[in-house]
Amino acid sequence: MLRYFLKRLGLALVTVGLIMTITFWAMNAVPGGPFEREKAPEPRVKAVLEARYGLDKPIGQQFVMYVGNVLRGDFGISLKTGREITTTILTGFKTSAKLGAMAIVVAVFFGLIFGMTAALFRNRFPDRLIIFLTTFFVSVPSFVLATLLLLVFSITLGWIPVWSATDRHMLLPVIALALYPMSYITRLTKSNLLDILGQDYIRTARAKGVAGWLIVVKHALRNALIPVITYLGPLTAYILTGSLVVETVFTLGGLGREFITAILQRDYPLIMGTTIFLSVIMIGMTLLSDLIYKIVDPRITFS
């Protein structure tokens, strides 16, 4: 178990290293640079700036320097704002983490509830309604959904403010972000639960005299959770990429927006920092979902 975990951790570090390398080279391979805009600065000014940030050195040397700094925990400063990358990322991440975590909780919680309801009321009204809505949410892209929500609830109806000092303005972004994974989990849970309720061990539980609701909660749900747990990895990926869009539509100052701005402005250290940070989270979540998987399903053995 521990050996497996250490092995996975090692692999994870290699993956992050690879992502870092590829991003660095790809970023530099694209023509243009941080100080080239429509209104380019004078060549003299540009040279000074580039020298200051080490951009005049050969790329290989830049990379070695960068890796060295990262290993010391120094991600550099933003070319645009001059702020520490770590500070920028952590500030942005506070908003994004809040948004992402709420979206995950909402998606999993309601996904399980709706999935269970649909399974238990199979082919009756609640099931039909849930399946209709989830099909809709799965097929509409999140930026359309986000814009639609904003338009209807904030602008037309005016129920939810676009911005507020409390967390009320987070409501719509969370919904926009959670609807797709929630729908996915609903459908996953429904089909799994139906499958499991037909299993022999459910009949055994009934034959023992276990009450109907307890059979669902104790014997079926636990098994139905297994695929949902494996979905946690892809779910995080979705939330991470989804938040890029949602944060932009709702103008939340999260990591996603930081990331997009960094790319648009060619803020190299910020692009690198954000990429590394996001991939660490992604890989961490996948590892975590594997561990939970193991706890829930004793048949899984690590080797």
Next chain:
Amino acid sequence: MNMQGLHEKKEGVILSVRNLSTSFFTGSGEVKAVNGVSFDLEAGKVLGIVGESGSGKSVTAYSILQILTHPGRIVGGQVLYKGVDLAKFSQRQMREIRGEQISIIFQDPMTSLNPTYTVGNQIGEAIRLHTSRRGSEVRDRIVELLTLVGINEPQKRADQYPHELSGGMRQRIMIAMAIACEPDILIADEPTTALDVTIQAQILELIQKLQDELGLAVIMITHDLGIIADMCDDIIVMYAGSIAERGSADDIFYNPHHEYTKGLLHSIPTMEKTDDMLIPIAGSPVDMLAMPAGCPFAPRCPSAMKVCMTDMPEELEIGDGHFASCWMNVKDMVMAEAGEQHE
């Protein structure tokens, strides 16, 4: 309804199934899986139910416990347990019966246990549901039961998951779970079909031993008349949802009165008979959605007469407690009466 009386031990007939009919209402029509089945089970006795695949053995058992799944339901008849009709019980009332008064073990021990809980947990669940034992008392009882069903290192086994145990061991676990609350009746639905031949004998021996020690009444379901020959007091032969013949084990083995029973007996391998002497029953089972008007076995019956195709034979008592539903018996009886009159 007087539930209290159900907890008292009783002599004689404890389960009396009367005219039980169970159907599945499928998209393509009503499947009459069990069609007017009647039999009695005496306390402490072993009743065998035999019949080929699809004859309605499992559905009969599930109907008794009301663990049928959609779209199946009991459409008629009674299941009198100690005189009370279980067929009228709600699911809630049945929960007090299942696992406490009447238990069942299934054909496939590999899939009948929940893979995500330890076997101890699953046995403990039954104990907690039906007894007042809690905490360490439950644990003690689990270990006691595991020992009783012949499992070594019960302390260790209790904490293992089903996938860590062999098929035979899992069936022992199922049996431990079934007898955990000392039921009156144990239904064993083809308990050895999924197991190796050597393990089969061990499991049957175990059931016999427990039946003897705990005074259980056992309903032993099988499609193989041969393996239950020694252990049954009475036997029911089912065909296409109906009882073809029922009687004591001796009646069935030495004095069969239904062509289907005779066919079954011919297809049992014994020491004297070699493989090429076995005669399988010709033809294939009936289509349950298009049941023939007459005797369901008629299309495959070597001695079928005209009447067999058009009318369902009544159950006729051949000897004390020995019944068969076959026109041949009616014919024999009529001829015998005619012979008497002739003299």
